[in-house]
Amino acid sequence: MRRNIWLAMLLVFIVPAMLLTVSCAKKEMAVEEPVVQAAPEPVVQEPEPVVEEPSEEIGPSEEELREQARAAAEEAARQAALGAFTQQHILFAFDSSALTPAAQQILKIKAELMMANTGINATIEGHCDARGTEAYNIALGERRAEAAKTFLVDLGVDPRRLTTISYGEERLLELGNTEEAHEANRRCQFLID
Amino acid sequence: MMKKRNILSTTVLFVLFLLLPARVSAQVKFIDLTNPFLRKIPMAVPVFKAMGDSGDEARLVVEIADQVAAMLEFTGYFALLDRGAFLYDPKKGGITAADLKFANWTAVGAELLITGGVQFQDGALNLEMRLFDTVKASLLIGKRYNGRPDDQRTIVKRFCTEVIHLLTKNRGFFNSRIAFISTGNGHKELYVCEFDGTGVQQITQKKSITTTPDWSSDGRHMAFTSFARGAAQIYVHDLASGIETHFRYRGVQISPRWAPGRFELAATLSFAGDQEIYLLTGGGKMIKRLTQSPGIDVEPSWSPNGKRIAFVSKRAGTPQIYVKDLESGQTYRLTYQGRYNTQPSWSPKGDKIAYSSMENGQLDIYVIDIEGNHPIKLTHNQGDNEAPTWSPDGSLIAFSSTREGGSRIFVMTAFGTDQRRLLVLPGKQSHPRWSPNLTP
Numbered sequence: 201m202r203r204n205i206w207l208a209m210l211l212v213f214i215v216p217a218m219l220l221t222v223s224c225a226k227k228e229m230a231v232e233e234p235v236v237q238a239a240p241e242p243v244v245q246e247p248e249p250v251v252e253e254p255s256e257e258i259g260p261s262e263e264e265l266r267e268q269a270r271a272a273a274e275e276a277a278r279q280a281a282l283g284a285f286t287q288q289h290i291l292f293a294f295d296s297s298a299l300t301p302a303a304q305q306i307l308k309i310k311a312e313l314m315m316a317n318t319g320i321n322a323t324i325e326g327h328c329d330a331r332g333t334e335a336y337n338i339a340l341g342e343r344r345a346e347a348a349k350t351f352l353v354d355l356g357v358d359p360r361r362l363t364t365i366s367y368g369e370e371r372l373l374e375l376g377n378t379e380e381a382h383e384a385n386r387r388c389q390f391l392i393d
Numbered sequence: 394m395m396k397k398r399n400i401l402s403t404t405v406l407f408v409l410f411l412l413l414p415a416r417v418s419a420q421v422k423f424i425d426l427t428n429p430f431l432r433k434i435p436m437a438v439p440v441f442k443a444m445g446d447s448g449d450e451a452r453l454v455v456e457i458a459d460q461v462a463a464m465l466e467f468t469g470y471f472a473l474l475d476r477g478a479f480l481y482d483p484k485k486g487g488i489t490a491a492d493l494k495f496a497n498w499t500a501v502g503a504e505l506l507i508t509g510g511v512q513f514q515d516g517a518l519n520l521e522m523r524l525f526d527t528v529k530a531s532l533l534i535g536k537r538y539n540g541r542p543d544d545q546r547t548i549v550k551r552f553c554t555e556v557i558h559l560l561t562k563n564r565g566f567f568n569s570r571i572a573f574i575s576t577g578n579g580h581k582e583l584y585v586c587e588f589d590g591t592g593v594q595q596i597t598q599k600k601s602i603t604t605t606p607d608w609s610s611d612g613r614h615m616a617f618t619s620f621a622r623g624a625a626q627i628y629v630h631d632l633a634s635g636i637e638t639h640f641r642y643r644g645v646q647i648s649p650r651w652a653p654g655r656f657e658l659a660a661t662l663s664f665a666g667d668q669e670i671y672l673l674t675g676g677g678k679m680i681k682r683l684t685q686s687p688g689i690d691v692e693p694s695w696s697p698n699g700k701r702i703a704f705v706s707k708r709a710g711t712p713q714i715y716v717k718d719l720e721s722g723q724t725y726r727l728t729y730q731g732r733y734n735t736q737p738s739w740s741p742k743g744d745k746i747a748y749s750s751m752e753n754g755q756l757d758i759y760v761i762d763i764e765g766n767h768p769i770k771l772t773h774n775q776g777d778n779e780a781p782t783w784s785p786d787g788s789l790i791a792f793s794s795t796r797e798g799g800s801r802i803f804v805m806t807a808f809g810t811d812q813r814r815l816l817v818l819p820g821k822q823s824h825p826r827w828s829p830n831l832t833p
Contacts, residue, residue, distance in 0.1 A: 295711065295733065331754050333735040333779055334824070335605050335648040336705055336712055338618070338625050339661065339668050339689040342645045365624050366645055370581075370602045377754075 281313050282392060285322075289373075289387040290348060295332070297343035299351055303388075307348060310390060311355035321393040324348050326366040327373070329382035334368055341366030348388045363393070424470055424560045429788070430806045433472035435502045437527075438462040440476065440483040441509035449513040454483065457520065457549060461507060464553045464567060467589050468788065469806040470560070474503055488523065490532050498527040505533075507556075518542050522552045524559070534559055557786075566784040568830040571791055572596075572606040572615060573802055576820035583617055583630075588784070588827075590802075590816030596630065603628075605824055607658075609651045612831035614675060616649035616658055627660055629675055640677035644668075648692045651675075652699050659683060659693035659702055670704055683719065694737045694746070703727065703737040703746050714748055716763070727765045734759075738781045740807075747771075747781035747790055758792050760807065771809030782827045783807070791815060791825040 260268070288310075290303035299307065314322065326345030328337035345364035353359045374381035425431065441458045443450035466473045480497040487493055488508035498506050506527050512519040518541060524534040534555050538548040550567040557565035569588045574581050575595075581603050583596040597603050601621040608615060615630045622639065627646040630637045640646050644663030651658045656675040661668050670693050672680040684690040689707040696702070703716050711732040717724040728734040733751035740746065740760075747760045750770075756777040761768040772778035776795035783790055787807060794803045797814070799821040805812040816822070 331751065331756075332712075332733065333749055333756070335618070335661075335691050336689065336735045338645055338647050339663075339691045342663060342668065343689065367602075367620070368625075370604075370620065 278317070282317075282320075285310055285313050286390055286392060289384075289389050291383060292344055292386040292388075294329070294382070294386065295340065297326075297340060297347045299347055303348075304351065307351045308355065311352050311357050314352065314357045314361065315355075321361040321363070323363045323365060323391040323393055325371075325389040325391065326364065327371060327385060327387050327389065328369045329385040330369050330372055330377070331382060332369065334370075338366050338368035341368045344386075344388050426561065428808060429561070430469050430808050430810045434470060434504050435474055436462075436465065436471040436505040436507070437474045437476075437479060437498055437501065437503035438465075438507045439479055439481050439486075441511050441522075442483050442486075442488050444510045444512035444519070445514060447513055450511050453511045453513060453518075453545075454509075457511060457545065458507075458509060460546065460549045461509070461522070461553060464549060464589070465507075465556060467804075468557060468565065469811045470557075470788075471505070474501060488521070490523075490525065490530070493525065495525070495527045495530040498525075503527050513542070516541060518545060518548070520548055520552075524556050561786070561788075563786045564830055566786050566789065566827070566830060568832070569785050570608075570612070570828045570831065571782075571802075571815070572608060572824075572826045572828065573793075573822050574604055574606065574824045575818055575822045577818055578820075581823075583615065584818075584822075585615075585632075586816060593816065593818065596632070605648050606826045607650050608826060608828040609656065609675070610654045610829055612828050614651070614656075616651060616660075616675075618647055618649065627658075627677070629677070638676060640673070642677075650693050650695060650702075653695055653697055654699065659695065661691045661693075670702070684717065692736060694739045696739050697741055697743045703739055705735045705737065714746065716746075725765070727761060727763075728768065729765070730768050736780055738783060740783050741785055741787040745807075747783065749779040749781065758790070760790075769809070771805065772812070778803075780824050782825050784827050785830045791827055793823040793825060 288306050290306050291300070293300070314320065324345040326341030326343070328341050332340070342364065345366055349359070349362045349364050352362060372385050373387065374384045424434070438458050438461055441454040443454050462473050465471050478501050480500060488510050493508070504527055506525040507522060509520065509522040517539060519537070519539050521537040523532060525531065526533055536552055536555060538551065540548055554565050554567050566588050570585050571588060572583060572585045575584050580600045582599065583603050583606050584593055585596055586593045596615065599619055599621040601619055603617055603619040606615055606617040613632060615632060617628055617630070618625050619628050625645045625647055627640040627649045628637055642662045642664040645661070645668070647661040649658045649660040657672060657680065658675060659670055659672055662671050667687055668689050668691065669682055670684040670690050671682050674680060683693070683702065684704065686706060686708045689712065690704060692705045693702040694704070700720060701716055701718050703714055705712050706715050709726065712735050714727040714734050714737045715724050716727050727746065728748065731750045731752055734748055736749040738747045744763055745760050746763060747758060749756045750759050756779045757770055757772045758778045758781045759768050759770050771790070772794070778792055778794045781790050781792045789804055790807055791802060791804045793800045800823045802815040802822045802825045803812055804815050
């Protein structure tokens with residue numbers, strides 16, 4: 201029980217804080233304005249005020265109310281974390297499948313979420329920008345997805361919970377021939393199966 | 394479709410109308426094969442002569458002459474002269490050497506002349522066509538063909554093949570087709586058309602992403618990569634029956650290329666963890682592994698004799714083209730210029746490899762000697778140009794280009810001249826793949 205509270209706290213406060221850190225880290229690295237995927241604001245539900253007076257009426261006990269509030273907060277935090285899991289992409293340099301420090305930070309959060317939620321499995325999609333040629337990009341996209349998978353497995357995620365798929369340059373996130381569009385397209389996306 | 398074509402073509406009887414004296418063909422030296430497109434040979438194809446007086450003939454004399462002219466002009470060897478300048482009335486003028494005034498043709502600049510006679514009677518199409526050397530006032534080819542109306546294009550192809558064979562000593566490409574990917578219905582589907590962009594046919598209906606098609610040597614099977622079942626998988630499609638199989642390997646399955654003359658293909662698979670090129674049967678059974686190098690190995694392209702492959706590897710840090718001898722196992726790096734060289738395509742003569750190279754984010758097509766010398770850039774400053782594929786005689790290269798906005802298919806000579814759009818279709822077209830000459 202105590203562990204769950206701690207976990208909820210972690211997810212509600214630390215996760216957004218880490219996301220913020222990641223964004224900052226990225227800003228320092230990129231010369232041009234980085235494409236930041238906005239994580240949804242976690243919906244934080246304050247526990248309802250505890251009723252001091254003892255009551256003889258039949259109804260939820262203090263303990264039960266507290267428990268419900270905790271569960272609600274926990275679920276909200278979980279949903280926020282899952283949302284961030286699928287909306288935070290990791291980005292790559294051109295023609296590279298090497299994980300940048302920023303990508304590694306994001307992957308650590310994803311690893312923690314997966315280890316805290318053992319019921320979920322994930323698919324890692326590897327994508328490329330529009331500039332290369334198609335077959336090579338399917339191979340490159342696979343290497344990106346596999347690099348992300350290996351990193352998560354090294355952090356303790358069961359490899360059986362992770363599937364990789366490469367789309368090469370077939371599913372561009374940003375159209376257009378700008379450096380920003382290319383950067384946003386060179387990514388791994390994460391789906392919860 | 395294929396079956397129908399076979400039946401039809403067997404009904405075409407073609408008769409050697411006038412036997413050529415052997416010395417004539419030996420003397421013909423019109424096309425300088427070291428650079429055949431440097432000087433186009435001026436050619437005249439006047440309206441053919443109606444041998445009877447039916448309305449069909451009146452139509453066909455123009456239509457068939459236009460067809461012959463367009464087909465020969467497509468090769469890039471000839472400059473077709475404007476009929477308006479001709480000193481010739483097809484209704485009165487003759488079509489044989491005895492009746493032609495060659496001085497009238499040399500006067501308008503024609504060095505080659507094609508005349509034709511059309512007879513359309515009782516559902517039978519009788520065509521006679523002749524090729525003349527106007528300077529020497531001599532007949533080079535004379536043929537008469539009897540067929541049905543449906544055979545018209547087949548007959549024109551046969552005559553044009555005779556012309557090209559006489560002038561270049563090879564069989565041209567008039568019996569070839571081009572496969573390509575088009576997004577006409579909103580998805581990347583496989584299509585095929587004739588060598589000149591006519592007769593477009595949609596092959597797949599996967600409503601998915603289909604890409605990198607390749608023809609088997611006999612033209613019966615098409616291999617391609619499709620995402621129809623989720624991940625990229627290789628499919629083998631029987632064009633006559635439409636029967637299709639897909640390969641079953643974990644990981645990606647990319648860039649299948651048929652081995653010359655065999656029901657086998659080379660393709661990249663990653664089931665073993667690393668992306669390597671394997672030799673597989675057309676049914677997808679493993680024969681053997683062809684590359685042994687960590688990192689990306691993709692896009693095999695067979696040498697015409699099937700003994701070597703060119704392929705793309707990232708083993709030196711950037712994608713470059715390598716050549717591997719499959720018997721000795723020896724591999725050498727072909728490209729050193731630039732940091733992104735992919736999509737090798739081995740020429741039918743075996744002496745060159747065309748490929749796509751990226752410079753400053755833009756793709757252009759190059760041709761390089763098989764020894765790795767003299768890379769020559771064939772496209773310049775006109776959007777992205779990629780996916781080169783050779784015509785079966787090696788004279789032309791088809792490719793995709795974004796020079797007009799969306800990706801379209803273009804054709805140029807192997808020397809980069811005469812770049813033109815192949816066909817007009819809705820959506821975007823990419824990944825052209827030229828077939829061998831097919832028996833119609």
